[in-house]
Amino acid sequence: MDIRVDIIGYAAACFTTFSLLPQIIRIRRLKEAKDVSPLMPLMVAAGSLLWIVYGFLITSPPVIASNAVALVIAIVTTVFALKYR
């Protein structure tokens, strides 16, 4: 596999994994999240958890690792969305 192909895959993973960070920062700054749907990060958390299970079943460390990070970010976003709703 061409290393440039891998780099595109990792860049894609970075964008989707860290996409909720700007939302966390915005809620922290505004101290308000009533327009934010708590279901949104909750679905990301559920999806990430299932991806982690899938990663273990197919023995894929990249799937496990990236979704473990995404899971933590999604849980923090859910807590913030509920706290400042």
Next chain:
Amino acid sequence: MDIRVDIIGYAAACFTTFSLLPQIIRIRRLKEAKDVSPLMPLMVAAGSLLWIVYGFLITSPPVIASNAVALVIAIVTTVFALKYR
């Protein structure tokens, strides 16, 4: 590969692909999105686009198809977040 493993993977993909739908629904209902970071769906859109490129490079129809759906949802969310900011 065990079909139950595949099912877990597809369930994971559904959750993460459709996670922005509750956010679109909420913005439509409240007609307000000032607490929503437009950077969040924009990062999902950029990530999905890169995943689609990656899917073509590794010839993976599931990666291409699921991220094409995610890209459309992310673009709609970005437009809504900017329109009702």
